[in-house]
Amino acid sequence: MMAKSGSAANAPETRLEARKTYKLFIGGKFPRSESGRSYVISDRSGRFLANVAQGSRKDARDAVVAARAAFPNWSGATAYNRGQVLYRVAEVMEGRRAQFVDEVSALEGIGRKEAERAVGAAVDRWIWYAGWSDKIAQIVGGANPVAGPYFNLSVPEPTGVVAVLAPQDSALLGLVSVIAPVIVTGNSAIVIASEERPLPAITLSEALATSDVPSGVVNVLTGRTAEIAEHLATHEDVNGLDLTGAPGDLVTSLAAAAAGTLKRLWAPSPGAPTPDWLSVPGIGRMTAFLETKTVWHPKGQ
Amino acid sequence: MTVVDPRPAGERPTAATLTLARRVINSARLDDAALRGFLHGLPGVDEVGAKARAAGLATRSIKTSSKALALDLAISMVDLTTLEGADTEGKVRALCAKALQPEHANTDCPRVAAVCVYNDLVPVALHALRGSDVKVAAVATAFPSGRASRAVKLTDTAEAIRAGAHEIDMVIDRGAFLAGRYLQVFEEIAAVAEACRADGARAHLKVILETGELVTLDNVRRASFLAMLAGADFVKTSTGKVPVAATLPVTLVMLEAVRDWHRQTGIRIGVKPAGGIRSAKDALKYLVTVAETAGPEWLTPDRFRFGASTLLNDLLMQRRKLAMGHYAGPDYVTID
Numbered sequence: 050m051m052a053k054s055g056s057a058a059n060a061p062e063t064r065l066e067a068r069k070t071y072k073l074f075i076g077g078k079f080p081r082s083e084s085g086r087s088y089v090i091s092d093r094s095g096r097f098l099a100n101v102a103q104g105s106r107k108d109a110r111d112a113v114v115a116a117r118a119a120f121p122n123w124s125g126a127t128a129y130n131r132g133q134v135l136y137r138v139a140e141v142m143e144g145r146r147a148q149f150v151d152e153v154s155a156l157e158g159i160g161r162k163e164a165e166r167a168v169g170a171a172v173d174r175w176i177w178y179a180g181w182s183d184k185i186a187q188i189v190g191g192a193n194p195v196a197g198p199y200f201n202l203s204v205p206e207p208t209g210v211v212a213v214l215a216p217q218d219s220a221l222l223g224l225v226s227v228i229a230p231v232i233v234t235g236n237s238a239i240v241i242a243s244e245e246r247p248l249p250a251i252t253l254s255e256a257l258a259t260s261d262v263p264s265g266v267v268n269v270l271t272g273r274t275a276e277i278a279e280h281l282a283t284h285e286d287v288n289g290l291d292l293t294g295a296p297g298d299l300v301t302s303l304a305a306a307a308a309g310t311l312k313r314l315w316a317p318s319p320g321a322p323t324p325d326w327l328s329v330p331g332i333g334r335m336t337a338f339l340e341t342k343t344v345w346h347p348k349g350q
Numbered sequence: 351m352t353v354v355d356p357r358p359a360g361e362r363p364t365a366a367t368l369t370l371a372r373r374v375i376n377s378a379r380l381d382d383a384a385l386r387g388f389l390h391g392l393p394g395v396d397e398v399g400a401k402a403r404a405a406g407l408a409t410r411s412i413k414t415s416s417k418a419l420a421l422d423l424a425i426s427m428v429d430l431t432t433l434e435g436a437d438t439e440g441k442v443r444a445l446c447a448k449a450l451q452p453e454h455a456n457t458d459c460p461r462v463a464a465v466c467v468y469n470d471l472v473p474v475a476l477h478a479l480r481g482s483d484v485k486v487a488a489v490a491t492a493f494p495s496g497r498a499s500r501a502v503k504l505t506d507t508a509e510a511i512r513a514g515a516h517e518i519d520m521v522i523d524r525g526a527f528l529a530g531r532y533l534q535v536f537e538e539i540a541a542v543a544e545a546c547r548a549d550g551a552r553a554h555l556k557v558i559l560e561t562g563e564l565v566t567l568d569n570v571r572r573a574s575f576l577a578m579l580a581g582a583d584f585v586k587t588s589t590g591k592v593p594v595a596a597t598l599p600v601t602l603v604m605l606e607a608v609r610d611w612h613r614q615t616g617i618r619i620g621v622k623p624a625g626g627i628r629s630a631k632d633a634l635k636y637l638v639t640v641a642e643t644a645g646p647e648w649l650t651p652d653r654f655r656f657g658a659s660t661l662l663n664d665l666l667m668q669r670r671k672l673a674m675g676h677y678a679g680p681d682y683v684t685i686d
Contacts, residue, residue, distance in 0.1 A: 110677055117680075285670075286679030310676075 070100040071247075073108055073271060074254035076115030077264025082272070083107040090248060093158030101247050104272035106280045109239070112268040113286050116210040116237040119265030124207045124235035132182035134261045135233055139175040141256040146172075148252055149221055156220050156246040170327055171222040178229035178335075185234060185335055193343070200346040205339040207235035208313050209288030212281035214241050214274055216294045221249035222326045227293050228253075230334035232266055236289065239268045241278060243294060247271040275299055282306035289313035289338045293324075313338055363540030364547075367581040371536075374579060374614060385532035389575060395567040395603055404598040407642055408635040414672075417634070421669050422460050424633040424661075425452060427651045429487055429622065431466040431659050433494075433590065439474045442467055446478035448684055453666050462662065463651040464517060468493070469510035476514050487517035487556070491542060494560075494589035496521035500538060507545040510553075517554040518546050521589060524563045527573060535573075539580035556584035556622055559604075562594030567603050574607035584620035586657065595625025596657075598635060605643040618647065624657025630668040633661060 070087060072079040086103035102108075123131070142149070146168055154164035186205055193201040211231045216223035220243050231238045242250030254269045270277055275296055281287055282303045290307045292300055292315065300316055307314050315337040317324075363371075371380060375388035412420055430449050432441060446465055453459035464485035465475050475486045488510035492498035498506075507518055520542045526534045539557055546553040557577035561570050574585045585604055588595040601623045608619040621644070627633060633656060640648050648654050663683045670678035 113677070280677065283676035284679065285677060285682055306676075310679075 068097070068099070071102060071251045071271070073102050073104055073112075074251070074258065074267070074269040075108065075112045075265075076118070076268065077258060079254070079258070080108075080111075083111070086272075088272075090156075090245070092155040098152075098155060099248060101251065101271045104241075104270035104277050106277070108270055108272075109277050109280045109284070112239045112270060113210060113281070113284055115265035115268055116239050117286055119263055120207075120209060120237045123232070123237055123263055123266045126235070128183035128186065131233060131235065132179050135179035135182065135229065136176060138256060138260045138262060139172050139179065141260045142172050142175060142253070145252060145256055149249055152248040152252060153221050156248060157218070167219070167222045167327075171225040174222065174225050174330070175229050177329075178233045181230075181332070181335060182233050185332065185339075188332065189336055189339065190341065195345075198348045200348055201343065202346070203341050203343045205234065205336075206342050208338040208340055209236060210239065210286060211236045211289035211291060211313075211338050212239045212241070212278075212284075212287050213291040214278055214294035215243050215250065216324075216326070217243045217245070217274070218323060219326045220246035221253070223293075223324075224250055224253065226326055226330060227291055227334065228267060230330070230332075231289075231291065231338055232262075234335055234339055236338050237266045237268075239270065239281060239287070241274050241281075241294070242269055242271045244272070244274050278303055279306065282312075283310060285310050287312060290315070291334075291337070292316040363537065363580070364544055367540050367543065367579075370615065371579040380533070380536070382531065382533045385536060385576070385579075386530065389532060389572040392568075392571055392575060395571050397567050397599075400567055400599045400602055404602045404639065407602075407639045408598060410635075410638045412634050412638070418669075418672050420634050420637055421630060421665055421672070423649065424630070424637060424656065425665050425669070426460040426463060427655050428462040428662050428665070429464045429466045429624070429655045429657045430462045430662060431590070431624070431657050433466070433468060433489060437468065437471060439471065442471045442474045443478045444684075446475055446484075448662070449479065449484050450482055452662060453669065454682070454684065459666070459669065463655055466517075466519065466657065469506065469513060469515065472510055472513040472515045485516040486514070487519055488513070488515035489519045489521075489589075491520040491538075493519070493521050493558075494591040496523050496560075497525075500541065503538065504541060504545055507542050508548065511546060511548060511551045515553060517556060518542065519556045519558055519586060521558045521560060522573065522577070524560055527564070527569075527576070532576060535576055536580045539577055539582060543581035554583040555581065556586045556620075557582040558586045558589055558624075560589055560592060561587045561596075561600045561604075562592040567599065570600055570603045571607050574604050575611070578607070578611045578617075578619050582619060584622050584655070586622040586624055586655075588623075588625040588657075590625030590657065596623035596627055598639060601636060602639055602643055605640060605648070608648070609644045612644075618653055620653040620655065621648070622655040622657055627656055627658050628660050628664060630661075630664045633665060 072081050082102040082104050084105035087100045088103050090098045149168045150164045154161055189205050190203045195201040213227050250269050257267050283306045290312045304316050377384040449462045449465050461484050464487045466487040467475050469488040472488050490507040490510045491503035522535050543555050546555045559573040577585050604621050612618050640654050666683050667678035
């Protein structure tokens with residue numbers, strides 16, 4: 050017989066821990082890795098935090114299909130609309146502040162104060178990029194002065210599907226600083242989260258899934274960066290590659306693979322110091338994945 | 351006493367077809383009652399079993415060199431199809447160019463089996479494909495609904511034959527079939543088969559059952575036998591114009607029907623699933639089903655075809671992937 054509820058109420062409250070096993074984020078869904086693998090994430094002192102999916106080559110392939118499918122509508126949306134959608138993501142992130150702070154603090158081994166500062170900066174960074182959606186065209190495009198009876202206009206257009214290797218150190222602020230500039234201009238993204246610090250990326254996936262970002266615009270893979278990155282770098286249907294979080298010894302070979310299929314590339318220069326993610330980023334990460342279309346139009350006499 | 355058939359020769363089934371049909375259904379008379387007796391006497395299809403069998407066959411894993419061979423075989427079985435109201439001569443010429451050399455700048459990729467068009471575009475396709483062994487297939491008999499008089503259907507067929515089509519894809523009258531007027535369907539198929547051989551032509555006849563409208567797998571089996579009785583060279587699943595097109599269980603049932611027909615008559619009839627097969631992965635599942643059901647004798651473009659348009663690009667991308675070792679993208683194949 051079960052104990053009576055009266056006696057249970059008097060006992061000290063103990064709960065079984067609900068240990069988490071997270072999944073990937075592909076095409077707006079949360080599938081398990083096709084490989085069935087997962088690995089353990091621990092905090093800096095070695096305490097168990099969660100199991101996460103260990104993405105494989107085929108998961109990367111599925112993510113590319115999802116990102117490609119999402120690209121026409123996302124890149125075709127008005128810049129104003131994209132800005133609104135991204136601002137909404139920042140709102141949802143704000144609602145999950147406490148969870149982000151816990152994760153960042155545990156994974157990066159920093160105090161709560163510092164973690165709170167990083168999370169606040171991440172939300173602000175997202176809003177900062179959202180604001181750029183309908184302004185970047187004026188900065189990098191516009192009317193060109195030409196000697197002839199023509200209007201000559203340059204317009205920036207998104208490159209396409211961009212694979213992003215998120216920074217290994219800064220689990221949330223660094224992550225936001227590489228995703229937001231890629232998608233704000235209309236690209237769709239496949240993100241390989243930090244290998245040992247992926248939890249904020251998973252929580253961000255949950256925020257994206259419950260905001261207005263269309264399915265497939267951002268796809269998040271967790272797992273071994275070196276294993277997955279190779280297949281994205283050589284994939285013909287990926288148009289851009291951001292190597293920010295690439296293991297140092299792989300940057301050259303991944304860049305060579307990207308060149309083999311004519312990808313736009315953002316790679317850290319050799320020996321460069323770790324970026325200071327708190328400083329204002331500039332527009333370099335946005336323009337890295339933009340193509341310039343120039344149109345000539347007769348002016349009439 | 352001999353009753354003289356009053357219809358003109360072209361509309362009458364040939365003596366050989368009738369003799370074979372009488373022998374198979376084991377009846378001296380060929381009428382609705384005799385056909386119903388035969389078709390409804392066929393062993394029933396276990397629907398749940400057929401689906402489970404198809405699902406089981408679909409789990410087979412094919413790797414490396416076998417996969418490379420299977421992809422090339424699948425490419426050589428494609429009936430590259432365009433059946434849109436908006437088809438132009440230019441589009442058909444582009445399709446034919448792709449049929450002749452599917453992979454850009456690579457001549458060791460096999461050619462497809464045929465190009466399938468409406469019959470007014472047959473001359474364009476024939477001209478574009480001249481000198482090659484790629485066939486031209488025309489859809490006829492008031493495709494896709496089949497709702498026209500027999501005279502119109504036969505004229506439609508005759509025009510395609512006169513234009514030089516090598517293969518005719520006809521639709522059956524699903525209304526008549528579902529209403530149980532089997533003799534009408536039989537005679538119509540036999541008459542079209544006869545038209546395919548008019549004036550010395552040797553066009554192959556594919557009979558489209560439109561399985562998405564036949565409701566049950568029992569009906570699919572019956573319609574397959576009816577088409578084979580009437581002289582079809584191929585049985586084909588669908589027009590691609592109704593929501594439910596080719597599925598693996600339906601194709602499995604048709605493959606069982608042609609296998610049983612071969613055991614009974616010694617004649618090998620082809621099978622063509624059409625519509626809805628878009629990925630190379632799906633195509634390989636069909637090839638496994640063919641080999642395991644009808645047998646390896648059917649693994650040739652003469653006995654198995656895929657009616658498809660987008661499938662070819664995925665087959666080509668998988669072929670590229672095997673050749674280069676990394677994933678291929680649609681930017682590297684032609685859009686048709």
